[in-house]
Amino acid sequence: MTVAERDEPVPAAGWTTVTVRAAALNRHDLWTLRGVGPAFQRLPIVLGSDAAGVDQEGNPVLVHSVVTEDTRGGEGSAPRWSVLGERYDGTFAERVAVPRENLVPKPAGMSFEDAACLPGAWLTAYRMLFDRAALEPGATVLVQGAGGGVATALIVLGSAAGYRVWVTGRSAERRKQAEALGAEAAFPPGARLPSRVDAVMETVGEATWEHSLRSVRDGGRVVVSGATTGALPPAELTHVFFRELTITGCTLGSRDQLARLARFCTQNRLAPVIDRVLPLSWAREGFRAMSDGTVFGKVVFTP
Incomplete structure (x- = not known):
């Protein structure tokens, strides 16, 4: 795993970019780092599937991480679906390209760090x-x-x-x-x-x-x-x-379920349990803590 500069993401038709304010670490990312992934896994790749940030119009949003096969035109060899960080660069970056239909409004009053935990583990x-x-x-x-x-x-x-x-x-x-x-x-x-x-x-x-x-x-x-x-x-x-x-x-959930989850959290004043918030440059510390089993709740990275 390295921290490096990459080119700005160029969104395809029907996609957009999100400026990431916070991204949550999942065990899926640790498996990828260990070389365990689906047959279609692309390497090297930007890790991360969960994020909260700001869209191109300045709206605070959650990123639903599931990318369906036909979102980018339906490649013949593509799987039915994947998550960000498998076929497409993930969310551990300053900006990420995502399908426009994957964006869900961030609940008002919920921090970006809390919101970043919803699309994966909480969903x-x-x-x-x-x-x-x-x-x-x-x-x-x-x-x-x-x-x-x-x-x-x-x-x-x-x-x-x-x-x-x-x-x-x-x-x-x-x-x-x-x-x-x-x-x-x-x-x-x-x-x-x-x-x-x-x-x-x-x-x-x-x-x-x-x-x-x-x-x-x-x-x-x-x-x-x-x-x-x-x-x-x-x-x-x-x-x-x-x-x-x-x-x-059970694996993840739909975009509509993510929107309902966000409403449920808002109505009941629920907040994810966050073990630590780290800058992306300290990502190795977060991965190591998850690998060692010393995390209680979520690890969140901020660019």
């Missing part, structure tokens, strides 16, 4: 809870792994929506922080819970998979949006079919 959490899990208010939700960007968003959003949120965390400090965010209770990894839950929010993967299946009620749901500790756990199929569990995946 994923929003869709996990309110779309893929299909939960009613008052339901009990288990969030595996307190501390990550998606996990902290799940705690804040779920609590605001009237869910009973339980979490697991590897340290007493992280469990205490999760409870301060709104979790009703926090448990060590693998702990026996007081009762089975209506749904499990799974971002950890192999290390927590067995616990997730055993913790959800019969007929409940496990929503998966990541596998940071490994993507090939034992399937435990007997749990799945005997207990009629639903296992569903």
Whole structure:
């Protein structure tokens, strides 16, 4: 990873440029830096998928990071969709080119640093809870792994929506922080819970998979949006079919869902948990902290 000067982005037809005020770090960026990416990954590339900034007309905006295949004319070999930082240069820059239709107005009164966290981790959490899990208010939700960007968003959003949120965390400090965010209770990894839950929010993967299946009620749901500790756990199929569990995946969300998330945060006065804000020139420090597992919430870069 290097910090360097690049040419100004030249937007294609239907695209525009955004002057970046803040950009959030995601584990996706760390995977790319480690050489783990989709087959169509372009390298070298500017990293980053989430951003908040100002458009060419001076309007404060959020950048929805998903780029659909036909946005730039539909190349025959292109995937159905990608995110910024895969095929197209990302948001860790002073300016970024994005499809014009990907811009969402930034909520008034929300800082650029907070707003930059919404398009990735917070949008994923929003869709996990309110779309893929299909939960009613008052339901009990288990969030595996307190501390990550998606996990902290799940705690804040779920609590605001009237869910009973339980979490697991590897340290007493992280469990205490999760409870301060709104979790009703926090448990060590693998702990026996007081009762089975209506749904499990799974971002950890192999290390927590067995616990997730055993913790959800019969007929409940496990929503998966990541596998940071490994993507090939034992399937435990007997749990799945005997207990009629639903296992569903979730990756990001739509532009309309991002706009609804922004309104939900504004109406409920919710703010993302930010571990640290760093200048882009210190990006290596942010990546190292995420790699070392010392981050609670989000890391945000400012040009």
